[in-house]
Amino acid sequence: MKLKEVKFVKSVAINSEKVFFDEKHEIIFLGRSNVGKSSLMNAIFEKKDLVKTSSMPGKTRTANLFLLNNKYYFTDLPWYGFAKMWKEKKQDLDGLISWYIEERRQYIKSAVVLIDSRLWPQESDIAMYRYLLDLDMDVTIVITKIDKVSNNDLAKAKSLCEKAFFWQEFNAVSTKSMIWIKEIRNLLFEKVLGN
Ligand SMILES: Nc1nc2c(ncn2[C@@H]2O[C@H](COP(=O)(O)OP(=O)(O)OP(=O)(O)O)[C@@H](O)[C@H]2O)c(=O)[nH]1
Numbered sequence: 363m364k365l366k367e368v369k370f371v372k373s374v375a376i377n378s379e380k381v382f383f384d385e386k387h388e389i390i391f392l393g394r395s396n397v398g399k400s401s402l403m404n405a406i407f408e409k410k411d412l413v414k415t416s417s418m419p420g421k422t423r424t425a426n427l428f429l430l431n432n433k434y435y436f437t438d439l440p441w442y443g444f445a446k447m448w449k450e451k452k453q454d455l456d457g458l459i460s461w462y463i464e465e466r467r468q469y470i471k472s473a474v475v476l477i478d479s480r481l482w483p484q485e486s487d488i489a490m491y492r493y494l495l496d497l498d499m500d501v502t503i504v505i506t507k508i509d510k511v512s513n514n515d516l517a518k519a520k521s522l523c524e525k526a527f528f529w530q531e532f533n534a535v536s537t538k539s540m541i542w543i544k545e546i547r548n549l550l551f552e553k554v555l556g557n
């Protein structure tokens with residue numbers, strides 16, 4: 363698939379509406395705050411700032427849907443499991459994620475789980491991964507910001523990811539240095555076309 367057009371469609375807040383029951387295939391992006399979800403989506407879209415990025419953690423509080431080639435959704439979901447956040451607020455966001463995923467489950471062709479190469483997989487990442495596996499979903503693991511770590515630290519992050527994610531293959535990317543962006547784009551385009 364070639365990317366011809368991408369546009370923002372809408373933001374969905376938890377239980378704010380009957381979730382759009384259309385049958386378009388979808389890829390979702392998940393990960394802790396500041397891990398680089400929005401940056402990766404922009405890189406995939408070849409846009410500078412279509413998806414809002416921020417150095418202020420936790421800016422994204424809705425599911426933000428982008429439509430590719432008028433056919434597929436790529437969706438930026440808010441962070442989960444942010445310990446410093448008020449408990450109530452945190453549960454709201456975790457609630458949005460599980461509500462959204464369960465509503466759209468049959469059309470989601472892959473859940474991209476992002477892990478910061480400097481922070482390694484945390485309990486909340488592993489909980490999310492297991493939750494997705496329980497739902498029998500395809501998961502794409504992405505290690506982000508690899509321009510920020512030494513080769514040694516990257517090797518360590520990779521080995522920790524292998525253990526945490528049951529030896530599943532992963533993709534190590536940098537949006538800053540444009541490493542492995544073309545490859546992850548092709549991989550996700552292939553997945554979204556799937557049955
Ligand atoms: N050096 C470097 N910085 C990056 C990379 N990807 C993202 N960043 C920076 O990391 C910060 C957070 O990136 P975002 O893409 O907004 O992260 P997010 O996961 O969408 O964050 P929330 O929306 O708050 O959950 C921004 O300042 C980005 O510029 C990368 O590959 N390399």
Ligand SMILES: [Mg+2]
Pocket residue numbers: 399400401414415416422438
């Ligand atoms: Mg974001």
